[in-house]
Amino acid sequence: MKTSRYFFTLLLLIAFVTTGFAANSEANFSKIEKTWTLRADGSQEFRCVSEMTLYTYNAMHNIYGESFIIYNPLQQKLTINESYTKQKDGNIVKTPANAFVESLPYEAVDAPGFNHLKEMVVVHTGLEIGATIYLDYTITTKAGYLSALDINEMLQETSPVSSYSVTINVPEGKKLNYQLAGSAVKCTESSSNSMHSYKWNLTNVPASSREGFLAINADDVPHLTATTFGSFKEALAEMNKRFAASKSYGSRTNAEYLTEKATSDKDKIQKIQNYVVNDLATVRVTLPHAGFALRDAEEVQRTAYGTIAEKTQMLSTMLDAVGIKNDVVVNVPANLNPEAEGLSSIRHFLVRVNIDGQTQFLAPVVTDEPTFIHRGALDKYFTLAGEEIQMPTTPVIVNEQMEVKADASKAENGYLVVDLPAAGKGIDSWGMSRLNSERTQTFELPTELDETVTYTIDLPSGMELITPATNREITKPFGSISRSVTKEGNTVTVVRKIKLNQMQFTPAEYAALRTIVSEWFTTTNNTILLSVK
Secondary structure (H helix, E strand, C coil): CHHHHHHHHHHHHHHHHHHHHHHHCCEEEEEEEEEEEECCCCCEEEEEEEEEEECCHHHHHHHCCEEEEEECCCCEEEEEEEEEEECCCCCEEECCHHHEEEECCHHHCCCHHHCCCEEEEEECCCCCCCCEEEEEEEEEECCCCCCCCEEEEECCCCCCEEEEEEEEEEECCCCCEEEEECCCCCCEEEEECCEEEEEEEEEEECCCCCCCCECCCCCCCCEEEEECCCCHHHHHHHHHHHHHHCCCHHHHHHHHHHCCCCCCHHHHHHHHHHHHHHHCEEECCCCCCCCCCCCCHHHHHHHCEEEHHHHHHHHHHHHHHCCCCEEEEEEEECCCCHHHCCHHHCCEEEEEEEECCEEEEECCCCCCCCHHHHHHHHEEEEECCCCEECCCCCCEEEEEEEEECCCHHHCECCEEEEECCCCCCHHHHCCCCCCCCCCCCCEECCCCEEEEEEEEEECCCCEEECCCCCEEEEEECCEEEEEEEEEECCEEEEEEEEEECCCEECHHHHHHHHHHHHHHHCHHHCEEEEEEC
């Protein structure tokens, strides 16, 4: 009996440890090695080596059962140097030929102009809990395809990495601008065989957080940017050349046709932006996967689709055609040093115009003002001419009015609960109705916010207001929330307000923010109670 009790206790302990470990780590990368090499002739090589051990069935079946490698076979060659699985007992299962499946990347679907892109899907075989996946591949890029070595890499995975090694090789005498943000690891340099090497060795890199509302710039995550462009201004000048080269007569003629009945510059801008946003489909091919190139505007117009960069170029060209001065503007994270960034660091494209004496920024994919421009100092903005634009942090202002019908026929036991509907914009659109009670990473709001929602309810005949006609308010250093209920005659007016004048919150500050947000979504804040007289 005593032995059985000890055995049962041991089983519980093992189950607890195993469950806890699996919950925190589905798998573990024992090593990742990434190497970028720029040759003297301008050709480039990228090699990636990874070793990963699986700990859960979820990791085996849903997360890491396949690897995906996107490349351009017209300009690049993919070589699988080694691919196999080492099972728990040491047995080696080599990846068979039919487990290398070449497909069209999802981002290039419905875009024939990018159907030359390929995605190699490596289906890992021989998987079991405790097995280790080995993958080693190289992508070689032809000389002339890329203007410079241009790296923008987050050095973190969805599972922990024991050893993360990064190496950049460039010809001796070639300047490399670089920065490893979010890490204290220093670069070591060496020279051999007319090549100069830069190397970073990171250890015990934690898995990426699965919490929601993480800081977009990921300040605490190791983030490597490196480029052989002489400066960010030089990189932007290269982008500017490509924008200029892709302009066409056809898009200019189309702009004149679309705006021939416009009565003002504002009207012209609206008609052109509406065409670019709604009549041209958006292709999500990234700038690096497009080789930092743009198809000619006439082809974009003829095919009725374009990448975000191509649609930005179309918007700028068409505005030029009708005499509206504009600048193409790019957005990059503010926590990175622009001098260490190339074109791969560009996050957004915009077009800057002046309407009735006011500067506005037009997006190529939405007609509304893009919310990310309210982030202010968290991002940096540059024109393609290299001019930095100071963008203030401004709150999104929401002011909605709604008429709510109280249906007396739905009363139960003499009472009627009237729901106050969510607003179409603002905090109700952010998906924050349920927040964890604790936080380990910085919490970041989409924007600062100043929101007021006013509801008017006409009392049905024979019913009266039970909810007290009062004003409730909670104030914190970073914002406030309030709700007022007033009654005049047969009309009840409810005004809900929330102000948030801070975007980022440390784990220690999170509890106070959660109090404000939770109050906004509570049932008592979103309903009023009526009763039969």
